[in-house]
Amino acid sequence: xxxxxxxxxxxxxxxxxxxxxxxxxxxxxxxxxxxxxxxxxxxxxxxxxxxxxxxxxxxxxxxxxxxxxxxxxxxxxxxxxxxxxxxxxxxxxxxxxxxxxxxxxxxxxxxxxxxxxxxxxxxxxxxxxxxxxxxxxxxxxxxxxxxxxxxxxxxxxxxxxxxxxxxxxxxxxxxxxxxxxxxxxxxxxxxxxxxxxxxxxxxxxxxxxxxx
Numbered sequence: 345x346x347x348x349x350x351x352x353x354x355x356x357x358x359x360x361x362x363x364x365x366x367x368x369x370x371x372x373x374x375x376x377x378x379x380x381x382x383x384x385x386x387x388x389x390x391x392x393x394x395x396x397x398x399x400x401x402x403x404x405x406x407x408x409x410x411x412x413x414x415x416x417x418x419x420x421x422x423x424x425x426x427x428x429x430x431x432x433x434x435x436x437x438x439x440x441x442x443x444x445x446x447x448x449x450x451x452x453x454x455x456x457x458x459x460x461x462x463x464x465x466x467x468x469x470x471x472x473x474x475x476x477x478x479x480x481x482x483x484x485x486x487x488x489x490x491x492x493x494x495x496x497x498x499x500x501x502x503x504x505x506x507x508x509x510x511x512x513x514x515x516x517x518x519x520x521x522x523x524x525x526x527x528x529x530x531x532x533x534x535x536x537x538x539x540x541x542x543x544x545x546x547x548x549x550x551x552x553x554x555x556x
Contacts, residue, residue: 366398367467369497369550373531374465376552377493379404383462386489388450388469388481392419395467396443405442407461409450416445432457451480455488464494470521471498471510478513482521491525494553499536501546510540518551526553 379385381403390396390408392415399406400423410416416438420427427438427445435448435457446453450469464485473481498513515530522528532550540546 364394366394367497369532369548370395370465370467370495371398373550373552374399374402374495376531377463377495379463384460386458386461386464386492388464388466388485389472390419390445391415391468392422393467395465397423399465400442407444407446407458409446409448409453411447411449413447416447419445451484453484453488455490458488461489461492464489464492464496466494466496468497468510470496471508471513474508474511478517479521486522486525491555493555494526494551496551496553498549498551499540499546500549501540501544505544506540506546512546522553526555528553 382405384405384407385399387393387396387406387408390410391412396406396408396419413436420438420440423440423443425440425443427440427443430437430439432446434452435446438445438447444459446457466485470478470481496518498518499510500514501512503512519528529552530549531552532548534548536546536548
């Protein structure tokens with residue numbers, strides 16, 4: 345997807361993808377990462393997800409990357425936080441207690457800018473990217489996080505019956521991106537009630553990825 349696609353979505357408030365509560369899959373499975381209190385969790389393409397507030401309430405630190413400044417302005421307003429902003433090249437760094445968000449193109453993030461992270465929560469990043477970008481994204485993610493463990497959520501469905509995003513990610517594709525670095529454990533595989541966007545059958549899957 346072009347960056348303009350997501351900028352338009354946020355500007356026009358076409359954000360049906362934004363959930364009105366923390367993801368129940370996060371609250372159910374996040375402890376499988378085995379993180380200590382104060383661990384730093386990276387959420388790529390984070391938007392203004394309420395998952396961030398939930399993680400902060402659990403005592404974790406959060407770092408995110410997001411294309412839309414509108415989303416992040418709303419995120420901090422909804423958290424009741426006033427961020428400090430600084431420009432880092434093509435990125436804008438929003439910072440408050442226990443939270444750092446980098447606004448701009450995620451492909452401009454470097455390990456030095458991101459800083460050390462203890463885990464990745466990919467709730468809506470891999471599935472938001474077209475197949476032409478997914479290989480580059482997964483290489484980037486492994487590089488900037490030093491292959492930190494991941495909790496990853498994806499959908500698996502007949503892509504010919506429904507256009508993304510969210511895009512379908514098969515088990516075979518997921519393995520092609522990550523099996524050289526991670527052991528992939530399927531924690532949940534459930535038929536998505538009502539189908540994807542109410543239009544086609546889909547499976548919703550939760551994975552735990554831990555480096556070899």
